[in-house]
Every structure is written in structure tokens, then in C-alpha cells.
Amino acid sequence: MAQTDQLADAGHPLDHFFKPRSIAVIGASPDTTKIRGQLQSMLAKNGYAGRLYPINPSYQEIAGVRCYASVAAIGEPVDLALIAIPAAGVVAALEDCAVAGVRHAVIITSGFAEEGGAAAEAQAEIAALARRTGLRVSGPNAQGFHNEPGHVAATFSPTVDVKPDRQPIDLGARRVGIVSQSGGLGFAFYNHGKAWGLNFSCVVSSGNEADLGAGDFFDYMVEDPATDVILLFLEGVRDTATFVAAAAKAAAAGKPVIVCKVGRSGAGERATASHTANMSGWDAAYGAVFARYGFIQAADPDEAIAIAAALTTAPLAGGQRAGIVTVSGGGGAWVADTLAANGLEVPELSQEFQAAIRPLIPSYGAAGNPIDVTAQGVHTGGLQASVDRLVESDEVDLVVLVNSLSSEHRIAFDVEAMGKLARSQRKPILVYSYTLPSDFARRRIAEAGLPVFANLTNLGIAARRLAERGAYTPPRPAAPAAIAPAAARLLADLGPALSEVDAKRVLGACAVPMARERLVASAEGLDEAMAAVGFPLVLKVQSPQIQHKSEVGGVRLAIADAVAGRAAYRALLADVAAQRPDAVLQGVLVSPMAAKGVEIIVGTLVDRTFGPMVTVGFGGVTTELFKDLACRPAPVTPEEAASMLAELKAAPLLEGFRGAPLADTDALCTLVAQVSTIAAALKDEVAEIELNPVLVHPAGQGLTIADALIVRSAPARPPA
Template identity: 60%
Template sequence: MPHPLDSFFAPASIALIGASRDHEKIPGRLLSMLRKNEYPGKIYPVNPNYAEIDGLICYKSITDIGAPVDLAIILIPARAVLAALEQCAAAGVKNAVIISSGFAEEGGESAAMQDAIAALARRTGMRISGPNAEGFFSQKQRVAATFSPAVDVKPSVVPLVATTKRIGIVAQSGGIGFAYYHRASALGIAVSYVVSAGNESDLGAGEFLDYMVQDASTDVILLFIEGIRDVDKFLAAARRAAELKKPVIVTKVGRSGAGMRAAASHTASMAGWSAAYDAVFAKYGFIVSNDLDEALTIAAVLATNPLPKGDRVAVVTVSGGAGIWGADAVALQGLQVPELSEKVQAEISALMPSYGTARNPIDVTAQGVTSGGLQKSVDVLTASDEIDAILIVLSLSSDVRKPFKEAELTPVLAAQHKPVVFYSYTVPSDFARRELAKSGVVVLSGLTYVGVAMRQLVDYATFELRKPADGAQVPARDISAQLKSPALSEADSKTLLRAAGIALPDEVLVKDKGELDDAVARVGFPLVLKIQSPDIAHKSEVGGVRVNITTKGEAFLAFEALLNNVRQHRPEAAIQGVLVCPMAKQGVEIIIGTMTDATFGPMVMVGLGGITTELFRDVVYRPAPVSAEEAGTMLARLKAAPLLTGFRGAAMADVAAVSQLIADISVLAAQHAEEIAEIELNPVLVHAEGQGVTIVDALVVGRRSSLSPCGRGWLAAKRRDG
């Protein structure tokens, strides 16, 4: 089925607006790149100062061409760009790439010019990439619509191509996008497309991702992003990639942040600047990498191998020390390097000298290369059901010797029974790379990256896209009455949650000592008393909590003590009263929360709760809403997950109940995204299986909240409020 961007990436004709004869300047280099890469379509240089350029007729304007143009590449000063685009639209040009800079990146009037470009795209339907873009390269169609030297063609150099599968590259930095391409080419990884998104006045990373996902010639996608502007298109493309099981390797930069998010809850303060991005990546199975070479190593492993059926790795080497190092590299990533059975060891031992070892790692010794023991050992391991993947560790520095015979290695790898990864601990020679490339091998030379790539391969093989939460099936309840004051106390927050259908313990807000007797009788012993004020987030820090009260006398004394403590520590605080609560029975403490991300909207979080929440930061985020099934997946990803599943003989916790609570809170946050900024339930006690959960403390922050400095103090260590 045709895609709207087919004519963008595979144009039948290209107009170069601002073309030049000077190959040292960008306009001249771009024409040179198109011709060197043997672009098969028609090229129309446009520049009123020339009659011809490099043997091509040069036109005074786009309207003089008089023939259909699929793509216009704009290479003129910024202030002339809008007029040129208007001419392109009038002439029926379908797509444009604006290489010119000097727009939103400069601010002021320049940003207004970019807004005008976006408006033109909406009005005319012409699709526009840039401005401030480095263009794109369609390798298969030989469209080098870029000035990047990475796509320059050197007649004396035969390209190295090891893979039949291709990677597509989408980058919000042109320099990094073409750096990926340059390094991929050096490794022998075939590329389908590399595109620089520029300032994204119209076409953005999400739409380019969508193209790569549906493109049959793209098997693995590399994504380099700073931020997402076309969010809906990005999320739709991400879901489609997950559904098709097409791997996306993403690098997100700008993680350090230049300031602090002013947040009332731990949910937001612990998120950091990129937690929402990581949540989206995790939801859709994206493989996150924060290093260029690591990302390409992962791409190489994905492009040359099937997905493994498990995490058991055999390490085969010609050097004992290198083999141990290889085994360490994968083991440090949590993969198994199991000792082989006596039967398999016997088969491999027969293929090597007596001083070799077949236990795993398998050292066939240097002699194993010349005797054929290396290849035959790989054959044995490929057929064995004891191993899920093979890592071959060897030296490939020779310019004359081949460790494998192409006729023997090629059919083993082509069968794709299991992943076989090749690592050279010496700098691999061009000879070795090219010889092994004939069998479909990409030689890797970063052992840590190899270990990470094999781990990611195993993880990606087990990824399942969870069914989306159907928030539409849950009727939204009216909570406007509970949100009249955006700054809510715990009691206010719990009233709102009850109105939204969330189950909480029966508690009583006592405003006067005369009401205390009835409240105690209603709640029952043992109980907890907590001061209530929208101005006090850390109740325990002002002496505002008393727990495990077992008599009326204790209750009355505690009531007076709480009020006196608050008058002393926070005399300006508006006191609503004292909340009388039942003392919760024991359970695993977790935190459930929501926050609102500026890009992706509501996020839901779950983590280890109580006073250690910020200390351990054992949290998992996902875009809201989530289903109970997806909430269960979030819980399973916590380091503290064993606490919920019978750790050291403890009872199984009610995972089903807490998963449903997470889902319910996420739906609440999504349905009321315009009204609720943050929700935090901490701690939530998860009781034994079948006994449900108890929300001990809660905070809801409205969109218009202006919390006091103390309220903002939730960035400090979390309190335990009984």
C-alpha cells in the first residue's frame, strides 16, 4: 500500500533551489552528491544567475521548469525561503527539504518565519522537512538529498556489505544521523534510509518513524531524538512497530536537565527529565542505548541474527583468556554461560587438541582454526538444544588467513537456527571483514557492547505488547466539587478518590475535640491520628502523627498534642482538623502515583513505598492509562518485585488487587488530565493474596495548585505517616 512519503524518499524528480557550480559550498556539494550516487531521476537546478550548471539546464525559477517535481531542496537564505515555497506550492511540488538555517533556532522574527512555513504546509498540503535540516539519503533508491560527506562516493573503494537486512535511521541531529550511517557502512550494515528531521516545521520524527515502520526494506530502526513534537504520530508509529515486531533502537539526549521540576509529589520529583520518554520506550519495546557504538552493535546483532529462544550463551574462542573475558561480558549482563553436558563436551573435545577445553567457555585453541575444529564446534552448538546463542571470540587481524571457509560457514548462518555473534579482540583487518561479510557476518570489536547487545536481543525476544487500557469502559465521575481548592490535604484527597470510585478505609475528619469520642467509636482500635492541613505535606516532621493508639485516653491526649505541635512548628498553617484512621494491618509497602508530562501527558508510576521511596528510587513509569495486565508487568519490573511473590517464605501478596488499583488510578489521571496534575498514594499496603490493599496516605494536586514552600518540600526524603 502506498505511503504519503513515498514521493519524498523516492522522488522521480528533484529541483535544487539555489544550486551552485561551487562544489566547496553546500548547494554545489548537494548537486555533486546526487550525481555521484547516480540518482536515477531528473535534476532541475534553479538559480537565476546561471544558464547551466555541470551540464544541466539551470532554471530561473521553479515555475520555469514546466514538468512535475516531486521534491524541492531549498538552499537559499532564510528570508527568501517562504516566497520560494509559495512558488513551489503553486507549481505543484509535492515535497520540500529546507537545508537553509536561521529560523526557530535563532528565535524572534526568525521563529515567526518558521511558523509561516508550518502554516503554508497545512494550507497547501505540501510536505516539508526542516528548516535547518541536513537532508536525507535513500540508499536503495540512490537519492543523496544531502550535503553530508558521509554519502560521498569514492570510486576506488568497494562498499563493505555484510547484511541483507537494512537499518533505517531517523535523527533530529543531521550530524549524528549521518554519523550512524557512516559507522554502519564501515561495519558492513546495509542502510535503507537516513533522514535528518531538522526543526520539524511540518514533517517530524514521528512521521519519519512511521515511514520506516511500514517500509518493507527497513528491518531495524535507529532513532536519535532530543524531543518529540508530533506526539500522536510518534505514538501510533511506536505501537505499529511493536505490533509488527520491528526493532527500534532509540537514543534520547537531553537527559541531564538544566533545572529542577517544581513538583509536589515524589511521583514527579523522582521522574527526572526523561522518565516519560523511558516509560513510552518501555511500553512499546524500544531498545534504549545511550552510546553511538553500542546502538550500532545492537543494530548489527539484530540485522544478522534471529531472536533467541532463551538466555543460554556458549562462548567459543581460540584464546583461553579472551574466552573467559567473553563469558564475563555476557554473564555481567545477566545471561547464562552454562556448563555443557558430557555428551556435547565429548563431541567438541574430539575436535580440538587435548589442551583445549569444552566446558564453556570453549577454547578450541589456535590449532582449532587450521584443523577445522572451530567451525565444527559451531556446528555442534548450533544443533544443540542446550544453547540459545553463540558468541565467537577470536583474532581477526590477519590480512591473509581466514578462520572460516565461506562454503561451510554460510549455510550455518543462513539457516538462522540461533544467534551467532562474532567479536575480534584484535583490530579486525579489512580482509577479514570482507571475507566474513560474504557469509553475512558483521565483525564487532567492543566486548562490553557485544554483551549489552546479546542481553537486548534476549529481552526483545521476550517483549510482549500489552493490550491497551480501555478507559472508555470506565465512566468518568464528576470530581469538580472535590477540586474547588487545588491545594488539597490528605483528607481532601481521599474524599476526591472516594468520589472517583477508589476504595479507601473508613476514616473520620474531627474538627473539634467534642467529635472525637464518636469518631473513635466508629473507627475502632487500634487507630492513627493525623493532623490535616493543605499547607503541611510532611505531617510527621511537625509532630503531626500518632500511631497505634489503643485507648480513648491515648486518643484525647494525642489529639491535643498534635494541635500543640503544629501551632508551635507551623503557626501560620490552616488547620482543617485531625483525621482518625484505623491502624492498617501489615503488608508490602508500595507507592502509586501519577504525574503530567509536558510531552506525553499523564504518567502512572509504581515503586517501593514508605520512607525509603526516594532512597532506593525503585520505580517504573508508564503512560496512563494502563490495564491491570500492564500494571502487573510494571510490578514485575521492580527490583523489589520478589517482596510481592513470597520472598523468603513470606505469603504471596495480593498482586491482582494492587494491579487493579494501579489501573484505576491511571484511568482517573487520564480522564481528568485537565484537572489533576499529580496523584500520590504512599504507602499502599499490599496484603496477603486475597486480602486486598490499603491506601494509607494520599495526595492529589490540582492543575492550579500553588503549594507553599513546605508543600514543594516533597523533593526531600519521604515521611511515613502511619
């Protein structure tokens, strides 16, 4: 598409933001050592083809372009204003833009909510102005954006500076779009990616997000046909609904999203708040949203760019089996170990495959996988033949080529042949150099559309992500959350604190399966209750003031007969009276002693950013010791609950581990879905639900909810 056509094209509400036909630089300066001067300079250097209007009453022209005293003096509509003036004048400048019909503005200026006090109030004025006038505003405290194919460098970042004497590496046409809540890091990703040879669509910094937020820019990237892979750098999502809608849209479209999220630690959270006046959300909730929509999480910039390099040059892997071709036995073995550590398989190749390869490699080589063609095999054609055969074979799903690429003069394989194979997009082909790759090698191999991995850890992670993303399927949306009217009425009638029996009554009214139990309010009803429940049984004190019953002597287990039951009842009440004389007792719950099963915990809570979340994990000691939990936004379907179980490290315990019977995972998945629906429907009234333990019995025998807890939400504070 011609540049002028791209600038004129419009479809998404932010098209004229990223593809402006005209730009006003408010506060423009001829001094290119200052940010105000760099904005106009970067636009010109990168070949911006639209109309450019410097705004500064102190100059007649800047860099040969007529300068205007105000936006109003331009006399025609403007798509985008870049504002780089002192903070005290920003709101007035935005008012002028709104009156003049400017569509969008980027506020480069800092000194707003990140400083607090009156500066934060000024940012609130910006937000109110945007709502009132319809002017869409990015920032303040933003670093702008760069639309690479459109030649719109609306930023002062030196990473987009044009260096005519330097020819960039070019890996091909597929492009990465970056949305970053940190301007510096957003353009750092761009800088790292250009060194690899990646191409980009748009890089945008969202700053303090007084109006436009990360979700708006994310949505644009999802719909942008020039963006093939999206990279997000997040401190905390403010525009939750927009962000989640864009995530769902990306998942449905099959557009990969790489995400880096900071603020996980206490120190990281404090740093985030001071940087952009944003408090990070509960990290598990972010992970839950990322997992639902198939986001690929990266731990650092190098890892993120390595994953982006794989996604933009290779197809997704159809499985987890890797074939390795190496010129170094040690290098191949180390790659095999790295892939295995990342959950991939390096299977021994069939005898038929090995027999076809052996004549092409020296006798001291190896054909089993890794295929060690040795340095001699490069000259005999064994290397290329091995890669060719692995790509054609149904025995592996991806191929890793291990080589030394330090030479400044030659490459030990046929680049054209390898490039043709890579462009066929039949399987991922990843190239790893165990020596530092030369600039010559990187450039030459990039011509084949292949990046060179020089970091073994990032190679393994990139390979794993290709396999994981290849296996991802967007979940079926859950039905709208609703609960039975009887449950809502019951909850409304209960007090601010609920006992176990209260919680089970609410859950039972929602059709959650409950064991046969009886609440006994006095000794006179005990014998009848025990006879109805049957032996062996359990006695548990019930009081909204006593959440941890065993800590006050309020539980008796494995009661075998009526005599033992009566004695246990008296002892239980005596212990509770001694420990908690203040507690109001509802009575004693008589429950059957549950059959053995796999102990599971099912819980929910309401996250401050993303709302109700549901978790599932292994109960008992493992819950606290290993924190083996999976989390998703509520509600979930039984199918999504099954994918949560598959994530757990201890999942084999449900799958017949060491001869144990298969657990009733169907019943468990149904329960997780039910509880998630209740949490979503009652998100304003219920802060937490916890079922712990849930005993999952062998397949077809269901489960038993041994204990249940519902925590009411704190009442809203009245306005001051």
C-alpha cells in the first residue's frame, strides 16, 4: 500500500491517531537537543508524508516549515496534536485543540498524577475534558508512538532515529505491534527487536492513561492488518472492560499476544505506583486472564523478543516433539537438555529414518536425535538432508539446527535451500549458534527469513511457546452468571457472617451437590440425626463467629456408634465453651464420614481489577507448601475447568497415579463451573467462597464437599 493511501485509510476509531494526515506540534522548537525540537525532527527524518504544523508564537518557521502561533491559526482540521509544553499550560492547549477540531492529542509533558496533589487534579481535568469534548488523548507522561510502515515517528525516542549509514537486518514482512505503559521500555523492545531484524507495525506508549489506555491501543493492534504479533508491557490495567474485550478478540482471531507484566513483588508494586500512579492488581488474576486468552508470558525483554522472533518467522508447532540437527555433539546434547527442561520431547527417531540418514553422515556421527552430522557432514550434504527429512517426517513437530555462526565470511549450510524450506511454513525451524554469531551470519540468514538464537535459554523458551500456542484453543464462553432465586433470598436473610452450614445451604440452593447432613441444636435431637446420617460420622460445631473449628476443639471425627457420638457431642461443646465462650452457637452439624478421595480446594475471590476469580488446586498440605493452583476469571465452563486441572503439577494424582483409580474429574469440573457461576452472580455480595477439602472419589462416584466457607463483602462506605 502506498504511504499516502495508508495515511488516508480509516476504519478503526484510532486510525487517524496512528495514521494522521496532519500533525500539529504544540511547543515546537528549532533546538533538536530538546524534546520539543526532536518531535518535529523525528517526523521529518522518518519521512512523514502528511501535513506538519509547528505551533510556537516565537518563530516564523522551524526547519523550513511555516510555524503557527496557535492551533486555531492553522485554519483547517488536524488529526493529531503532539503537546510538549510545561504542565501548567497543557489543559488550555487541549481546550484550544478541541475548539479547533483536532481529533487526537498525545501529551508528552510529565508532571501529573505520577506527582500526586494538585498535579493529579490537573490530570483529572484532562480526563474530564476528553469526555466532554470527544478529543481522544494519549498520556500525559507519554513517549508517543511510531507507525513504522506509515513513517509516522510521533515520538522523541532515539530508537527511531534514522541512520543512513547503517543497513538494518530484515527478517521479513510479518510485523510486531507494541503497546507499553512505559514509554522507555516500549521503545526498548523496539530497539532490541530491530537488532534481531524484526519489523514492527506500531509502537505506542500509553503513559498515565488519562483517557486512551492500553486496552484501546491493544484493540487497535488486534484489528490492524499490518500487525501479526502483539507485545504488551503492562504495569496494571485500568480500562479493564476494553482490555478484556480486545483479548477475547485476539484469541478468536488467532493473533498471538506476548505479555510482560511487572509489579509482582512488593518492591515492584511500589515502583509501579510511583512511576505512573498505578497500583498493580493481584498478580494471579492477571495470570488468569492471560491464560484464558492464550497470552504468552515473558519474563524479560530478551525473552519477549526471542519469542516474537519465533512467532513472526515460523509457523506454530503441531506438537511437542523436537528434532535436532547439530554439527557439535556437545552442542546438540545441551540443546536437547534445554528443550526437555522446557517440557518438549526429543524422541529417538525410527530405525527407518536413521537408516536413510546414516549414509549421508560420517560413521562417527549419530542419527538417533540429536542428529550429529559433525563438521564433516556439512560438506557431504548430511546437514541439509537431515533438516529436509525432519521437516517432511511425521516423527517430529519442530526442528532445531545447531551450528557455529561466528565466521565473517561463510555459513556452513546452504542458506537459499534453508530459506526455501523455512518459507514453506510446514514446521518451525529454529537456528541456534553456540558461538557468538557474526553480523555477516545474522544478516545472511535473515535473508532466508530465519533469526539466529544465541541464547540457549531463550531458544528453549521460544520452542516451548511455539508448541504451547499451537495447542491453544480459545475457551467456549460460559453462560451468563445467574443463581436460583431461593439462594439469593437465603443469602439475604443470613447475617454478615456465615457458618459452614449457612454456606452449604446457599450452595445447595444453587444445585451444588451436598452430603446428607443434620444440624442438631440440642442433645435431644442427636440420636435421631445420627441414625439418619449413619456411621461412621463427624460432628462439627456451627457458629458464624468460629471459622476454624478444629482450633477450638469443635470437630470430632470417625465416630463409630451412638454411645461414642453422645460422648463426643458433650466433649465438643465443653471444649468450645472453654475456648470461645463469647461465640453464639447454631448447634452441631452431624455429617457422614466421607470416603477417601483426592483432596482438592475450590475457591473464589473478587479481584480489584478483573472481578470474580475461581481457583482450583490440591488440598491438604500441598495447598500451602506448593501453592499448586490454577486460576481463571469467573464464570468458567466445565471444559475450561478441565484445562485448569491440566495445568496443575499434581494433576497425575487425578489420573490414576501409581495404580490408584481414576478420579471423577467430570464431577470436579462441573463443581468448579458451578462455584464460578455463583461467584460471578454474587460478586457484589460475596467476597470469597472456599470449599476445602473437596474429596474427589473414583470415576463415577462423585465427590464430597467436606467443608465450606462463604465470606460476605464488606458493606459499601456511605459517601463522606
